[in-house]
Amino acid sequence: MAVLPGMEGDIAAMPEHAPMMLLLRGGVVALHEGDVVTDRFFVAGGFADITGTRCTVLADKAVPVSEISIDNATAQLEALSEIWDKTDKTDMTRLSALQDQILAVRAEIDAGVGNA
Amino acid sequence: MASLKELRARIGSIKSTRKITSAMKMVAAAKLRRAQASAEAARPYAAAMRRMLGELAVAVQGEGGVPRLLAGTGQDKVHLLVPLTSDRGLCGGFNSNVHRLTVQTIRRLQSEGKTVRLLPVGRRAMNFFSRDYADLIVDHVTGVSGKEIPFSVASDLGEKINALVEAGEVDVCALVFNKFHNAMTQVPTSQQLVPMLMEEQGAGDVPADNVAQYEFEPDEATILAMLLPRNLQVQIYAALLETAAGENGARMTAMDNATRNAGRSIDSLTQVYNRTRQTNITNELIEIISGAQAV
Numbered sequence: 035m036a037v038l039p040g041m042e043g044d045i046a047a048m049p050e051h052a053p054m055m056l057l058l059r060g061g062v063v064a065l066h067e068g069d070v071v072t073d074r075f076f077v078a079g080g081f082a083d084i085t086g087t088r089c090t091v092l093a094d095k096a097v098p099v100s101e102i103s104i105d106n107a108t109a110q111l112e113a114l115s116e117i118w119d120k121t122d123k124t125d126m127t128r129l130s131a132l133q134d135q136i137l138a139v140r141a142e143i144d145a146g147v148g149n150a
Numbered sequence: 151m152a153s154l155k156e157l158r159a160r161i162g163s164i165k166s167t168r169k170i171t172s173a174m175k176m177v178a179a180a181k182l183r184r185a186q187a188s189a190e191a192a193r194p195y196a197a198a199m200r201r202m203l204g205e206l207a208v209a210v211q212g213e214g215g216v217p218r219l220l221a222g223t224g225q226d227k228v229h230l231l232v233p234l235t236s237d238r239g240l241c242g243g244f245n246s247n248v249h250r251l252t253v254q255t256i257r258r259l260q261s262e263g264k265t266v267r268l269l270p271v272g273r274r275a276m277n278f279f280s281r282d283y284a285d286l287i288v289d290h291v292t293g294v295s296g297k298e299i300p301f302s303v304a305s306d307l308g309e310k311i312n313a314l315v316e317a318g319e320v321d322v323c324a325l326v327f328n329k330f331h332n333a334m335t336q337v338p339t340s341q342q343l344v345p346m347l348m349e350e351q352g353a354g355d356v357p358a359d360n361v362a363q364y365e366f367e368p369d370e371a372t373i374l375a376m377l378l379p380r381n382l383q384v385q386i387y388a389a390l391l392e393t394a395a396g397e398n399g400a401r402m403t404a405m406d407n408a409t410r411n412a413g414r415s416i417d418s419l420t421q422v423y424n425r426t427r428q429t430n431i432t433n434e435l436i437e438i439i440s441g442a443q444a445v
Contacts, residue, residue: 042367055202056367057376081377083202090198 035066036089038082039141047082047089054084060138062099062145063091074099076145078138102146111139154430157423161416168412174240175405182333182398189330189391196388199381203346206377210370219312219378222345223321228265230288230311230320231255232343233279234327234389235272236397237292242404244328244397245274247338252326255340256283267320271307272393288314299394304387311386312379315344327389328396334403336396341389343382 036047039061045054058080065073080093114136121128152160203220210216233252235245252275256266266286270276273292280287289310294303314320323344328336366373 040367045367052365053363054365054367055206055373057373081199081202081373081380083198083205090202092195092199092202 036091037064037066038084038089038091039063039077040082045082045084047084050086051084051089053086056082056084058082058091058093059134060141062141063093063096074145076102076142078142079134097142099145102142104143104146107139107142107146111136111143114139152422152426154423154426157419157426161419161423164412164415164419168409168416171405171408171412175402175409178241178398178402178405182395182402185391185395185398186330186333189388189395192384192388192391196384199377199384203377203381205364206366206370206374207346209364209366210374217374217378218315218318219344219382220346220374223315223318225321226264228267228319228321229259230267230269230314230323232269232271232307232311232323232325232386233275234325234393235270235275235278236393237273237294239274240404241397241401242407244336244400244404245272245278247336248275248326248328249278251338251340252279253282255324255326256286269307269310271390294390299387299390301383301387304390305383307386308379308383311343311382320344325386325389327393328400330392330395330399333399336400341385343385346381 038045038047038056039059041057041059044061045056058077060078061076063075063077064071065075075093076097076099077091077093078095080091082092083090114132118129118132118136121132123129207220210220231252233248235248239245252268256268259266266283267288268279268283268286269289269291270279270287271291271294276287276290276292291303291307311320311323315323322342324340324342326338326340329339331337
């Protein structure tokens, strides 16, 4: 079973799941083997394609949670906030793209902190 | 006949050429390994994305407001060709194969009365096409074939193409590039990007009637709006990686041939050199002996 961070909430992909396609937000993809979590990957957004027999995740960036560098992510967050401050506040498409990026980095930090 | 001194100079110069070509071969071989790995690593991602898009396309079929990137502009008048080449030469027929396929396509399209636009990528393509087809070039990108290709190159290119399509300036867009097969062979390929061509379903794929039951979250249009530009970039990036791998493979093969040819040249020149030297010695002896006999 794989638990995916969907744009509108987490979704578990299991065998015989109805075919589904979803947008991912920045978050952790957890692979379960029975009751045990075998692998946890942080993904910074992307797409997932679930069918009864497989689950494909196309991520913009994927890091095992154990390898997340909180320092890097924090630096990235600071850089993004700076860009946010400088961005024209009427440019909605740019702002929402930035917001998604900031949320993804925050999720990365949360995942890293939770793991440490 | 060339003098001994000339022959010596020629042998020396070919020897140094051989040194250069064999060094270039080594460098290309080392780069090839890395480029090949990343090109092959990118293939499943690009394929998975194409498959997802295919399923998505089936779902939105017949609905209004399908983005132009997917369905095209509904016309077939203006074709944009994007030949991908390297920045540097000395890689055999690698770039000329792309040029040839592009020129063939241009001629065919023009004879059908279509308008052709070019967006050459790589300095080689830029130089080649600015000679005969300068008026067709809308834009160009150079300096991409470094050691590592940043994804931003592909995303910039994707955005450029997207803008052209959305503005209705281009109806059909295709990449022309060398698909990496192995170090010896690169296959010049033309891949249509806009409108999206759906690939035939492979044996292992989900049958088409299953596809229609897909659920989408948030909804088709939103996913499509995110996936389409991303897909364009990924396909371009995959093609750029194939080009980089192909370039190094082609250079390695070309330089291997050059090194071997230089060796052969050196052998035959050395033979001529030795024979000439022997002739000179014999001639001198004859002169001395006949001189002595005459006394």
